[in-house]
Amino acid sequence: MKLRSAKSRTADLFAADYRSAVRRPDASPAPQPIAPLAPLAPLAPLSMAPPLTAAPHPLSRSPRRQLWYAAVFPQMTQLEPSVLQKLCLHAQAFTSFVSIEPPNALLLEIKGSVKLFGSLQRLHADIDACWRQLALPVRSATAPSTLAALWLARAGDPLQIEDVEMLPGHLAKVPIACTAWDGELLQTLRAMGVTSLSELMRLPRAGLARRLNPAVVQELDIALARQPAPRRAFVPRERFRERCDFETEIEHVAYLEKALDPLIERCAQFLLKRQAGVQALQLRLKHREAPATRVQLGLASITSEQRRLTDVLRQKLTGLELKAPVRGMELISGALRALSASSLDAFAGLTRAGSRDSAPQLVERLRARLGEEAVYGVCLIAEHRPEAAWRRVHELRLTGAPQVAEGMIDQGMPRPVWLLNEPLPLTKPQLLQGPERIESGWWDGKGVARDYYVARTPAGHPQGIRLWVFQERQSKRWYVHGVFA
Amino acid sequence: MSCVAVKTWMLREPSSLADILADARVWKLKDASAAPARPVWSTGLSSLDARLPGGGWPTASLIEVLLDETGLGEVQLFLPALVACQRSTQDSREAPWLVWIAPPHEPYAPALAQQGIELGRLLVVRPSTATEALWAAEQALSSGVCAAVLLWLKGTDDRWLRRLKLAAEAGGSLGVLFRPARHRFESSPANLRLSLSRGSPCARVDLLKVQGGRPGPVDLGGP
Numbered sequence: 001m002k003l004r005s006a007k008s009r010t011a012d013l014f015a016a017d018y019r020s021a022v023r024r025p026d027a028s029p030a031p032q033p034i035a036p037l038a039p040l041a042p043l044a045p046l047s048m049a050p051p052l053t054a055a056p057h058p059l060s061r062s063p064r065r066q067l068w069y070a071a072v073f074p075q076m077t078q079l080e081p082s083v084l085q086k087l088c089l090h091a092q093a094f095t096s097f098v099s100i101e102p103p104n105a106l107l108l109e110i111k112g113s114v115k116l117f118g119s120l121q122r123l124h125a126d127i128d129a130c131w132r133q134l135a136l137p138v139r140s141a142t143a144p145s146t147l148a149a150l151w152l153a154r155a156g157d158p159l160q161i162e163d164v165e166m167l168p169g170h171l172a173k174v175p176i177a178c179t180a181w182d183g184e185l186l187q188t189l190r191a192m193g194v195t196s197l198s199e200l201m202r203l204p205r206a207g208l209a210r211r212l213n214p215a216v217v218q219e220l221d222i223a224l225a226r227q228p229a230p231r232r233a234f235v236p237r238e239r240f241r242e243r244c245d246f247e248t249e250i251e252h253v254a255y256l257e258k259a260l261d262p263l264i265e266r267c268a269q270f271l272l273k274r275q276a277g278v279q280a281l282q283l284r285l286k287h288r289e290a291p292a293t294r295v296q297l298g299l300a301s302i303t304s305e306q307r308r309l310t311d312v313l314r315q316k317l318t319g320l321e322l323k324a325p326v327r328g329m330e331l332i333s334g335a336l337r338a339l340s341a342s343s344l345d346a347f348a349g350l351t352r353a354g355s356r357d358s359a360p361q362l363v364e365r366l367r368a369r370l371g372e373e374a375v376y377g378v379c380l381i382a383e384h385r386p387e388a389a390w391r392r393v394h395e396l397r398l399t400g401a402p403q404v405a406e407g408m409i410d411q412g413m414p415r416p417v418w419l420l421n422e423p424l425p426l427t428k429p430q431l432l433q434g435p436e437r438i439e440s441g442w443w444d445g446k447g448v449a450r451d452y453y454v455a456r457t458p459a460g461h462p463q464g465i466r467l468w469v470f471q472e473r474q475s476k477r478w479y480v481h482g483v484f485a
Numbered sequence: 486m487s488c489v490a491v492k493t494w495m496l497r498e499p500s501s502l503a504d505i506l507a508d509a510r511v512w513k514l515k516d517a518s519a520a521p522a523r524p525v526w527s528t529g530l531s532s533l534d535a536r537l538p539g540g541g542w543p544t545a546s547l548i549e550v551l552l553d554e555t556g557l558g559e560v561q562l563f564l565p566a567l568v569a570c571q572r573s574t575q576d577s578r579e580a581p582w583l584v585w586i587a588p589p590h591e592p593y594a595p596a597l598a599q600q601g602i603e604l605g606r607l608l609v610v611r612p613s614t615a616t617e618a619l620w621a622a623e624q625a626l627s628s629g630v631c632a633a634v635l636l637w638l639k640g641t642d643d644r645w646l647r648r649l650k651l652a653a654e655a656g657g658s659l660g661v662l663f664r665p666a667r668h669r670f671e672s673s674p675a676n677l678r679l680s681l682s683r684g685s686p687c688a689r690v691d692l693l694k695v696q697g698g699r700p701g702p703v704d705l706g707g708p
Contacts, residue, residue: 390594
């Protein structure tokens with residue numbers, strides 16, 4: 001009983017101050033504190049972090065079941081994000097949880113892989129060998145916490161620490177420059193005579209937080225595995241990409257369409273499995289000598305439907321002239337997007353019996369053949385000048401209810417169905433209705449001062465056509481601006 | 486054995502007028518007052534409605550309008566029908582689309598909104614050739630999402646018109662084709678043909694072909 005209370009006091013001291021941890025000899029394992037059995041921390045590294053204000057309990061919350069491998073690529077001081085992402089793909093051969101630590105390091109959670117690879121030593125060596133194969137100089141280390149692994153790797157210690165209790169001893173030797181804190185903070189620490197973590201850990205915790213930065217204490221806690229540090233896992237950006245090579249060269253587009261069908265089918269299945277859709281596709285047709293023909297196609301809405309993909313690709317192909325026989329082709333999808341609930345509407349086809357396709361489908365088929373600019377909508381603009389009261393809309397709202405512009409509809413004088421692009425001069429016509437004075441736009445240099453009338457074609461012309469005419473107030477000249485069709 | 490033969494022969498013998506009318510090979514001439522099988526949209530002009538079978542523009546059909554110049558009120562003839570068919574559905578999300586292909590000028594949005602057209606459901610298509618315009622019209626008519634497709638053309642052949650008519654019937658939409666008046670004497674598969682010409686005080690409407698009705702000039706005396 002006495003023994004137990006003494007040991008639990010040790011544990012409390014250990015929690016309160018770093019000094020107790022540092023005084024312990026490095027090699028000897030720390031005595032196991034007799035504490036209530038620590039609940040197993042969840043395997044998922046993204047566990048909830050405790051609030052920063054509360055002092056973390058060292059044992060109950062510590063992420064003991066995590067083991068982090070850090071790889072630092074020292075020669076590449078500033079790695080391109082795309083390069084790091086490619087390295088992540090290599091690292092995913094060893095574990096499913098890989099995280100990027102910019103600018104030049106990767107963190108791998110390898111606790112679950114140790115058994116699979118036999119031992120930690122072997123796993124560590126295997127991962128190192130992977131970088132060696134890529135001819136990348138690397139510094140690596142394994143530790144039970146993310147920051148400890150990272151700092152040790154930066155220090156160049158190829159250590160493999162499995163035990164949390166061993167951490168303080170090993171970290172003590174690490175120079176503070178390896179923490180990659182900002183230069184000002186490191187300068188201050190050096191001026192205080194602190195050059196390694198052991199000296200830093202000897203300082204009183206509360207004073208450190210108050211005088212320097214609370215983040216320093218927090219990072220030390222994370223490094224010593226006293227506080228969990230959730231990390232974002234690297235999720236590879238997926239694309240559908242598949243090629244098919246032909247045994248003989250194909251010269252006719254019609255045969256290409258046949259060969260395309262299985263590719264599209266696999267693409268649709270690929271999308272279906274991921275509950276995702278695409279809005280852009282690219283088809284590359286490979287020739288023997290000429291550079292590949294690229295056929296880009298955009299869809300009006302995100303989709304994973306095989307029929308729609310086939311439809312649009314076919315339309316695009318029919319307008320295509322092959323410059324050389326085709327040897328093979330490759331279908332590449334754009335970025336995968338989450339499918340919205342509306343595009344998965346199972347009953348959409350039943351409500352309108354006999355309908356063959358949907359509005360987005362029609363629009364994208366028209367656009368695939370006629371061009372993006374050839375299909376548009378129109379909308380109202382709250383503006384008095386007739387030529388500025390509307391505009392073309394290329395971003396169409398194809399699903400859902402249309403927006404109603406109640407307030408903008410002018411129920412006064414009639415407006416003509418056709419508006420001429422430029423007003424045309426004419427002699428004074430026979431006026432039927434009017435005038436309607438429109439005077440606006442003096443502020444942007446395109447000011448108008450006009451009297452609008454509904455008129456019949458002027459004398460000398462055959463009768464019967466109703467025009468929308470105006471007289472310019474300054475020049476008193478007459479112009480026709482629209483036709484009532 | 487002979488008995489069976491007699492029975493078969495008896496069945497083949499038309500026995501009554503109803504049997505004859507039920508035969509698909511018999512072509513029936515309906516009068517204008519007979520209720521049509523398909524719904525119609527009013528033209529907004531009572532004198533024109535009276536002359537059309539069912540009292541309005543027939544849906545799921547191709548209408549050909551022959552005219553030489555714009556400004557004769559040719560679009561106005563169809564605007565009430567376009568508004569009516571856009572408002573026919575209860576759910577505004579289901580509101581059908583209108584497609585205008587190759588209009589001679591820019592459709593003026595404030596005018597259409599004034600007339601009650603749902604601008605969010607209007608699509609303007611500007612193809613570069615006549616063949617593309619016809620192709621676009623066929624796609625829009627047969628898609629089933631468009632209530633009406635208006636197409637302006639300089640000229641086309643009989644084969645394309647037949648395709649448009651079939652597409653309109655398949656998609657259940659109203660196809661309106663505006664063509665120059667010189668095509669007046671060519672044969673056309675359109676369900677309804679009318680020519681528009683200048684007149685005083687308003688344009689003259691001449692029905693050239695009316696399926697189930699009487700052709701002839703229409704007096705648009707009163708609205």
